[in-house]
Amino acid sequence: MLYPEISERERFPMLSTGGRELLHRMRQHPHAPIWNWPNGEQLNESGLERVNCFAAELHASQSNKNRHFEWLDEFTEFCIREVPFYRRRAEASDRGTRFIDQPACNRDDLAPRVWDFVPDTQSLEELIVFSTSGTTGHPTRMLFDPFVPACGIPLIESVVARSGCTLPRGPEQVALTNVAAYRGAFTTAIVIAYLQEAGCVRVNLDDSAWRSPKDRELFIDQWQAPVWLGDPIAFSAMEKLELNNAPKAIVSSIMQLSPAYANRLAARYGCPVFDVYALTEVGILGVRTEHGHEIVPHDVLVEILGPDDTPVAMGQRGEVTVTSRRNPFMPLIRYRTGDYAAAEMIGGRVVLKGLEGRSPVLFPLASGRMLHSMEVTRLMRKYPLQQYRLHQEIDGRFRFGYRGLFDIQSLRNDLAELLELPAHLDFEEIEIADASNGKVKEYRSALYEQTT
Amino acid sequence: MKQEGPQLAHLLHRLAECPAEFRNLALDDPLNDEQAALVTAIIADWMRIFEPDFMGREINDRLSYSSNAHAGLLAIVAWLLAEPWFVAQNTSTKSLLKLLCNKRFLDLSDRVPAEMFVTDSDRREELVRLCLSLLDLRPAGETLVQSKDRLNTLDTVERERILKKTAAAEKRAREIREAMEKARAMESASRYGE
Numbered sequence: 141m142l143y144p145e146i147s148e149r150e151r152f153p154m155l156s157t158g159g160r161e162l163l164h165r166m167r168q169h170p171h172a173p174i175w176n177w178p179n180g181e182q183l184n185e186s187g188l189e190r191v192n193c194f195a196a197e198l199h200a201s202q203s204n205k206n207r208h209f210e211w212l213d214e215f216t217e218f219c220i221r222e223v224p225f226y227r228r229r230a231e232a233s234d235r236g237t238r239f240i241d242q243p244a245c246n247r248d249d250l251a252p253r254v255w256d257f258v259p260d261t262q263s264l265e266e267l268i269v270f271s272t273s274g275t276t277g278h279p280t281r282m283l284f285d286p287f288v289p290a291c292g293i294p295l296i297e298s299v300v301a302r303s304g305c306t307l308p309r310g311p312e313q314v315a316l317t318n319v320a321a322y323r324g325a326f327t328t329a330i331v332i333a334y335l336q337e338a339g340c341v342r343v344n345l346d347d348s349a350w351r352s353p354k355d356r357e358l359f360i361d362q363w364q365a366p367v368w369l370g371d372p373i374a375f376s377a378m379e380k381l382e383l384n385n386a387p388k389a390i391v392s393s394i395m396q397l398s399p400a401y402a403n404r405l406a407a408r409y410g411c412p413v414f415d416v417y418a419l420t421e422v423g424i425l426g427v428r429t430e431h432g433h434e435i436v437p438h439d440v441l442v443e444i445l446g447p448d449d450t451p452v453a454m455g456q457r458g459e460v461t462v463t464s465r466r467n468p469f470m471p472l473i474r475y476r477t478g479d480y481a482a483a484e485m486i487g488g489r490v491v492l493k494g495l496e497g498r499s500p501v502l503f504p505l506a507s508g509r510m511l512h513s514m515e516v517t518r519l520m521r522k523y524p525l526q527q528y529r530l531h532q533e534i535d536g537r538f539r540f541g542y543r544g545l546f547d548i549q550s551l552r553n554d555l556a557e558l559l560e561l562p563a564h565l566d567f568e569e570i571e572i573a574d575a576s577n578g579k580v581k582e583y584r585s586a587l588y589e590q591t592t
Numbered sequence: 593m594k595q596e597g598p599q600l601a602h603l604l605h606r607l608a609e610c611p612a613e614f615r616n617l618a619l620d621d622p623l624n625d626e627q628a629a630l631v632t633a634i635i636a637d638w639m640r641i642f643e644p645d646f647m648g649r650e651i652n653d654r655l656s657y658s659s660n661a662h663a664g665l666l667a668i669v670a671w672l673l674a675e676p677w678f679v680a681q682n683t684s685t686k687s688l689l690k691l692l693c694n695k696r697f698l699d700l701s702d703r704v705p706a707e708m709f710v711t712d713s714d715r716r717e718e719l720v721r722l723c724l725s726l727l728d729l730r731p732a733g734e735t736l737v738q739s740k741d742r743l744n745t746l747d748t749v750e751r752e753r754i755l756k757k758t759a760a761a762e763k764r765a766r767e768i769r770e771a772m773e774k775a776r777a778m779e780s781a782s783r784y785g786e
Contacts, residue, residue, distance in 0.1 A: 182781040224761060255768035264771040268781050281772065284781075292784030318784070330782050340782070369785055393785040418785050 151180025158311035159337035166329035195294035201438030251280035314339035314363035319370035321377035322512030537564030597729030
């Protein structure tokens, strides 16, 4: 995929000589992968200041068991005054401006008119856009300030700090190896401003991403990043490599990590393995503990709502709903995530019990290749789908469900090509009744489940 | 709008019969002294229906016209409210004068030719309802909600405000979409663990 080039200065507005040298060493390493995503944090001084401020508050909140959300009413008033979506909704009701009286919203509200969530007074100068996600079956584009994704690093640091692991600072080391394992995954090398330009490499373990298969071990071993970040499929691919170094912590996200596999990884590498629950809308939200997923960020209010938009009793199951003011382009009031869990207070902290995450899915193809569901996700971003799902039956036939107006024939051709022209690929429209009933299970392969 | 006033139909009929001498006052701008004096005389005569000793200089002290259209519209209002129902209620000249000073008439005269408040059925109803609401009255037989709702529907100034607001909202949405396209054409920044 080709990207119009932006300058190195735009990617790294505060790049020092040391940072430039580390970037050069990572990118020009003789065993480096084929880089296909020349990106950067795009974080300027004021953005970094906000990340530092976020990190300080996050750190302080770790020792303070009672998190305070006294900003909720003021934030709600702001949204009703400044944000077209909330303002319109308020004008059509006499609900008032107290947070507690506000109804929920969800991705069906956000996806078709994401610009209606941008406050009137928000400058558009620092806007960045992420395409997301396939993984909920509701693809859309979301708007962010660069400091918002950059807050992911303090959040990861706060997770791994539970085992005493810290991330290095300075442009002498690589702090994070971000691993993927599917054809077409992005690869890049960057420096992280919050870590005073420590490095981060994103590698793809798929054969197609390397000049020589042996380069994978040589490159990953070179940097000895203390933290690996990826999903269970990526770690499974990592296990096949003969590495001389192990990380100090492994963070698994995007897809559900089974406790059994977490234990295996922990035993294999002799380090703690953290399973985090993250959403594009608010970043990392929870980390699994023995009690359930404990909420990590201090600035996101998590509620469990019933169908009538009122919080259910503690311990009762309902939809995980978030309120967050972190992203200035997308303030969220009671945003339903589509995930279901029960909340309990354990040790003064909210813990989500019985959270059902997304299981990693591989689709066996006729050639014997295993197709990662992320490859399907990336294809779907090309089309204005409201919702979709891809299921594979035991006999190998595919069923693709969809909702939205788009060029079906074009998608059929693209999808058939990706699936290696299967004998059976049926298209079916997702009924609205199905679609409104929580998250659609977007990927499933009965054939793969049978073989595992 | 707390109390019931006269029948709406009755006032609409009266307004529709507004004499051409009143309607034709509001033709030329800018304001000329001759027309201003004529409208002041009309208003003074109207006030004397309610209070025979009314002194015309009170009008000069309190009321000023911004344009011929504004003055002409006030003459039409005077015609409308000379309706015997208001006289029978002993409406005070103070409240009538206060009504004429309301900025809403100036706003309306800036947007709609005064004659339209006689010839066009919607504008006629708007003017009748506006006058009643400024006297804290609603048409006989209507609830407060019905009356407010109908006035909002007809409100020229409010409609213009909404149109402007909608246009501003569309412009902002277009700017955001353009910024999104530009941002998408560039690269997304790095993100971690999402």
